[in-house]
């Protein structure tokens with residue numbers, strides 16, 4: 001069986017040593033030594049000072065929306081994982097969908113201004129599949145209309161923009177360290193803030209608003225993460241360079257083997273050093289996608305329709321038309337990509353795609 005992704009498993013005895021010391025210390029959560037060490041390791045690796053390790057990427061988004069006191073309408077992308085939209089709705093903001101650029105698959109900045117009203121308070125954009133948004137364009141619009149910017153950078157560990165970690169743009173950037181992401185802590189997320197004061201606020205919010213044992217600073221939630229999760233984060237971070245290198249070489253292999261097909265692909269933004277988090281292919285139409293997908297599934301290979309349906313079509317949002325996102329969503333397929341995926345497996349995936357496409361053209365000729 002070849003799934004679309006598998007979690008990276010670090011050296012098992014190393015993780016076991018961490019677990020043994022956590023248990024011996026009897027300090028399992030609440031900003032323990034592993035959480036502090038992990039946060040410091042992240043600061044050093046990413047060269048970003050203002051960050052906090054939290055429960056997961058979704059809580060990170062919700063805390064970001066609360067910390068920036070967003071309300072009313074928030075402009076967002078129609079093509080992302082559901083958490084980008086659901087966290088806005090959960091926090092009582094109204095998502096206003098803007099279509100994507102068919103090359104980058106990110107929100108199209110040239111369409112943002114038309115969606116701004118006097119109720120707009122922010123832009124929440126996703127760096128889709130690890131590819132940078134048009135950060136400078138988005139910031140210009142935000143400055144002009146006095147809007148906050150949040151980036152959902154859940155896919156972006158290892159991505160750089162203009163030579164710096166992509167996590168340092170916008171008022172707040174969040175990432176996810178879920179087991180399916182290339183860098184993970186089983187469950188986990190990180191909040192990055194450009195302003196130290198906002199980070200302090202997030203820090204209170206992450207821990208029920210506690211300001212010492214008996215005083216409180218604002219409304220909070222339980223957004224903390226545990227020593228066990230931090231230990232996994234440390235162990236995976238130890239191997240991050242190898243993880244990124246493997247992803248790049250597997251993607252190159254896919255690219256070479258897929259050259260003879262006429263599939264579309266995501267175009268990486270200028271000045272973006274991409275982390276190869278996913279390997280999406282854009283097929284001719286939904287019928288071709290379903291044919292390829294079912295051929296692979298017959299052989300116990302499970303690519304995924306990331307992201308389907310498009311977010312503007314969710315039942316709990318105001319349905320807007322986003323033609324490009326809808327079209328891409330109907331025919332984009334993410335192929336398996338994970339650290340232990342073998343070259344022979346990539347080859348057999350390509351062979352099966354070949355076979356399914358050839359059958360499809362044969363049937364057309366037969367008709």
Ligand SMILES: *Cc1c(COP(=O)(O)O)cnc(C)c1O
Pocket residue numbers: 056057058059080081083084126152154155176177178188189
């Ligand atoms: C995974 C993901 C999230 C949610 O992260 P969790 O850590 O699973 O809560 C949010 N946005 C995007 C784009 C994601 O892919």
